[in-house]
Amino acid sequence: MKTKGPEGTEDFMSLEEVVVTEEFLNSRPNPKKIQKVVDYVKRTGSLDEPITIKRDTKILTDGYTRYIVAKKVKMDLIPVEYEK
Template sequence: MKTEVKTKGAEDFISLEEIVVTEEFLNSCPNPGKIQRVVDYLKRTGCLDEPITIKRDTKILTDGYTRYIVAKKVKMDLIPVAYEK
């Protein structure tokens, strides 16, 4: 799925495969209702509700695991990201 719509607050777009997800996130289970709200928003608008936050140098995910799961589920090509300050 390609996303041409700019997600508010996004500083960049990167490939999903570039994002490094830590064991801490992988071992967590996001709320199914929250996942569904993100899916519904994506279907309605064509973009994620917020960018995924990553570390600039390592591309390690620091916030937005639910959005990451949704992006992976719908096979997004490019993911909107914001860099951790």
């Protein structure tokens, strides 16, 4: 059975497959924002929106906070949309 992701979801993939660039790894997302997303995930069981990745390289282009939260709550599959 395919899980229905948040609006805009084009696919689901394993967190391990997502490639995160140094730029994101060196950034510090707002802890309040992270907590807000964690609370949302705990309440609903899914992210509020998909993360955005490049289709061919699986490089994360948007949604680093959601990526961190998915890691934090140990989500197996995360909703993704491909960069246009």
